[in-house]
Amino acid sequence: MRRAQIFHGGRLVWATVSDDGAALNLPGGGYVAADAAAWLPPVTAGATVFALGLNYADHSRELGFAAKQATPLVFLKGHNTFVGHQGATPRPADADQMHPECELVAVIGRPTRKVREEDALRHVSAYTVANDYAIREYLENYYRPNARVKNRDATTPIGPWLVDAADVGDPQALKLSTRINGEEVQHGTTADMILSVAGLIAHLSDFMTLMPGDMILTGTPHGVRFVAAGDEVVTEVSGVGRLVNRVVAS
Amino acid sequence: MIFSTAYSIALNDRAALERLGPALSAAPYNAPPQAPVVAIKPRTCWRGQGAATPLPEDLSAVEIAPTLGLLFATDCGPGVSPSAAIGAACLALDVGEPGGDFYRPAIRQRCRDGFLPLGDFGPWAEALAKVEIVTCIDGQEAHRWSLTRLIRPVDRLVRDLSDFMTLRAGDLLLVGLPDDAPIARAGQSITVSASGLPTLSTRIEAQA
Numbered sequence: 001m002r003r004a005q006i007f008h009g010g011r012l013v014w015a016t017v018s019d020d021g022a023a024l025n026l027p028g029g030g031y032v033a034a035d036a037a038a039w040l041p042p043v044t045a046g047a048t049v050f051a052l053g054l055n056y057a058d059h060s061r062e063l064g065f066a067a068k069q070a071t072p073l074v075f076l077k078g079h080n081t082f083v084g085h086q087g088a089t090p091r092p093a094d095a096d097q098m099h100p101e102c103e104l105v106a107v108i109g110r111p112t113r114k115v116r117e118e119d120a121l122r123h124v125s126a127y128t129v130a131n132d133y134a135i136r137e138y139l140e141n142y143y144r145p146n147a148r149v150k151n152r153d154a155t156t157p158i159g160p161w162l163v164d165a166a167d168v169g170d171p172q173a174l175k176l177s178t179r180i181n182g183e184e185v186q187h188g189t190t191a192d193m194i195l196s197v198a199g200l201i202a203h204l205s206d207f208m209t210l211m212p213g214d215m216i217l218t219g220t221p222h223g224v225r226f227v228a229a230g231d232e233v234v235t236e237v238s239g240v241g242r243l244v245n246r247v248v249a250s
Numbered sequence: 251m252i253f254s255t256a257y258s259i260a261l262n263d264r265a266a267l268e269r270l271g272p273a274l275s276a277a278p279y280n281a282p283p284q285a286p287v288v289a290i291k292p293r294t295c296w297r298g299q300g301a302a303t304p305l306p307e308d309l310s311a312v313e314i315a316p317t318l319g320l321l322f323a324t325d326c327g328p329g330v331s332p333s334a335a336i337g338a339a340c341l342a343l344d345v346g347e348p349g350g351d352f353y354r355p356a357i358r359q360r361c362r363d364g365f366l367p368l369g370d371f372g373p374w375a376e377a378l379a380k381v382e383i384v385t386c387i388d389g390q391e392a393h394r395w396s397l398t399r400l401i402r403p404v405d406r407l408v409r410d411l412s413d414f415m416t417l418r419a420g421d422l423l424l425v426g427l428p429d430d431a432p433i434a435r436a437g438q439s440i441t442v443s444a445s446g447l448p449t450l451s452t453r454i455e456a457q458a
Contacts, residue, residue, distance in 0.1 A: 046254065048292035050357075075355040076290035078255040080416045138414075141279045142261065143355045147288035148414050153327070207306070207358050209294050 002241075003126075004161040005084075007038040017161055041082035042128055042162045044213030049077040050204060051103075051132060053145055055194050055219025062222045072195050072203055075145060077217075080153050085160035085243055089133060090153070090250030091229050097136035098227050098247075101220035102178045102235035104171060104190050105130045106197045107162060112210040120201035123210070126162035127171065129243045130217050131178070131235040133157075133227075156217075157235070157245040168239055171197045175238040176221060180231050188221025190237075253321070254420035256291040256366060258344050259407060260352055262426030264399050269429055278353045286402060286410055287352060291344065291424075295366035299448070302455040303345060303440075304364040311435045312365075312454065315344040315427035316385045316442045318378060318397060320404070321371060322423070327416040332408035335417070339378050341369040341442045341450040343385075344427055368422075369442065369450030379404040381444045385432060388439055392432040400426045 002017035004024055015024035015032065023031040043049075053073035054060040060067050083089060091098050109125025133155040138148040168174070171190060178186035195203060200216055227233060229249035236242040261267065261283055267274070274282040297303065305312060323337025324330075345367070346360035380403075385393040397403070402410060404425055408417065417423060434440060436456035443449040 046293050048294065071354075071358070073354060074357045076292060076357065076361070078257070078290060078415065078418075078421070080255070080418055138285075140281070140283060140285060142283045142287040142352050143289055144353065146285065147411075148285045151288065151415050153416050204357075208292070208361055209363050211294060 001164050001167065002161040003042065004037070004159065005040040005042045006032065007040055008032055012040060039085035039087070039160055041084045041158045043079060043082055043158065043215065047213040047215055048211065049079070049215045049217070051075050051077055051150070051217040052200065052219035056188060056192050056221040057194055058188070058192065058222035059220055062224060068194055072200070074204070075143070075150060077156065078151055081151055081156040083154040083157050083245070085157070087154065087157055088246050088248045089155050089157060091227065091247045092135070092250055095135045095137060096226060099134055099224045100178050100180070100186070100227060100233045100235060101132045101134060102176045102186055102237070103130045103132055103217045103220050104174060104176065104237050104240065105158065106171065106216045106218060108210045108214040109212055111212070112201060112205045115202055115205045117198045117202040120198035121165070121171070123201055124165045124197065125212070126164055127168050127240050128159060128162050129235055129237045129241045131157040131233060131243060131245055132217055132220065157243055159243055160241050163240050174240065177236050178223065179234045180225060180227060185225035186221060186223030192221060193218060253293070253296065253422045254418055256296065256422040256424070258289045258291055258424040259426050260287040260289055262286065262401050262407065263429045264401055266429035267401065285414070286407060288411070289355065289360060291366045292361055294363050295361060297364050297367045297452065299368065299370045300451055301367065303343070303367050303452045304457045305436050305454050306362050307457050309347060311348060311433045312345050313348045313431045314385070314434045314440060315346070315431035316383045316393060317342050317344055317424045317427055318381065318383065319368060320374065320423045320425065322417050322419055322421045325416050325418050326408060326412050328412055330412060332405050333376065336374040338371040339374045339447060340371045341383065341444055341447050342424055343367045343440065343442060343450065343452065344424055348433055367450060367452040370448040372447045375446055378446055381446065383442060383444045386441045387432060387434055393428065393430065395428045397425065399428070
């Protein structure tokens with residue numbers, strides 16, 4: 001099942017997506033046409049949002065880092081960063097090095113503490129897609145990637161929906177791609193992740209408790225291409241979703 | 251009290267920059283910080299007044315950094331007056347592993363369960379921006395610092411942050427951590443007090 005959060009009838013509603021994707025079925029009956037929906041980030045209030053840097057060896061090499069970090073590079077994100085499907089992401093006038101990053105997102109389904117890697121996927125309830133934009137001009141070497149790069153308003157499109165984990169199958173066998181105005185600029189496979197979804201959950205839950213609704217943005221493969229205002233950016237993870245975003249001047 | 255995101259600002263104590271000095275211009279930093287240095291404390295860190303602070307079994311002691319927390323009542327983006335957006339304040343202890351550097355986000359070091367004990371909230375008042383915060387361990391004064399040490403005082407800090415990110419209604423902002431934060435061990439009782447705010451108390455409790 002796919003579940004989307006939309007704005008409807010003056011409030012936030014979780015709708016289920018019809019099999020053909022054309023309709024968002026409302027709780028209690030009725031539906032909204034998908035192409036008329038006001039999509040919101042499919043994120044639970046208060047959820048902790050983890051993101052991974054350098055979790056694909058080819059992307060690490062592209063940025064001049066060692067293929068594998070001694071400890072996983074994990075950072076956290078505020079909910080101000082999210083924007084839903086078909087949303088707009090502001091590009092500051094001086095951000096000549098702003099680029100999209102297509103990522104598989106795992107959503108935690110139950111309290112998780114010190115889970116073994118082989119059991120970890122049972123703690124995932126759903127998956128979604130994120131595009132975690134970075135602006136390289138704003139990088140500083142303090143808690144890098146620093147907030148001015150990774151915690152800006154509406155710079156992390158996410159959605160369009162959550163897909164039940166059972167419907168996704170093996171999270172390490174999914175194709176990722178990014179298209180800017182139709183041109184493919186990033187493609188990869190989750191098979192190339194350095195730390196798998198299960199490995200990430202085992203790693204994080206070794207020292208802290210993960211809670212239902214928490215999200216892990218699992219990193220991005222190689223392919224750095226800068227965007228301009230007006231660009232349409234589509235990030236897609238096979239079997240999970242196709243997320244559309246527009247870059248706007250700010 | 252349900253929050254949205256709890257942000258904590260590192261390297262905002264003048265004493266920290268004086269101590270680190272030339273090291274900030276050497277690898278891995280290569281230049282002193284320009285923007286505020288921001289960390290996030292996840293919800294699993296938060297503990298209310300009086301609750302114990304867990305000491306994980308792999309640590310023998312923790313650093314307890316006493317600070318001021320600001321709760322935003324309205325969204326604070328570019329051009330919004332910080333004082334108008336701040337709705338309440340509390341005392342807080344940003345707990346972490348002693349030592350460490352500032353190069354990579356310190357998730358394992360600073361985001362363990364229970365690593366953000368918070369006092370009860372009181373009303374925000376301008377005087378709190380320069381308040382002196384006193385920390386006692388087992389009844390003995392262990393630390394005292396004044397927010398006059400902040401490189402970016404409250405108003406400037408909030409403005410500089412809101413230049414690039416909105417502090418949203420419900421977000422909590424810890425305004426800075428003292429470079430000389432005290433160390434606490436299992437069994438010790440901690441109080442953090444400051445004029446104008448409810449006292450924060452907690453006890454460091456070894457995890458089985």
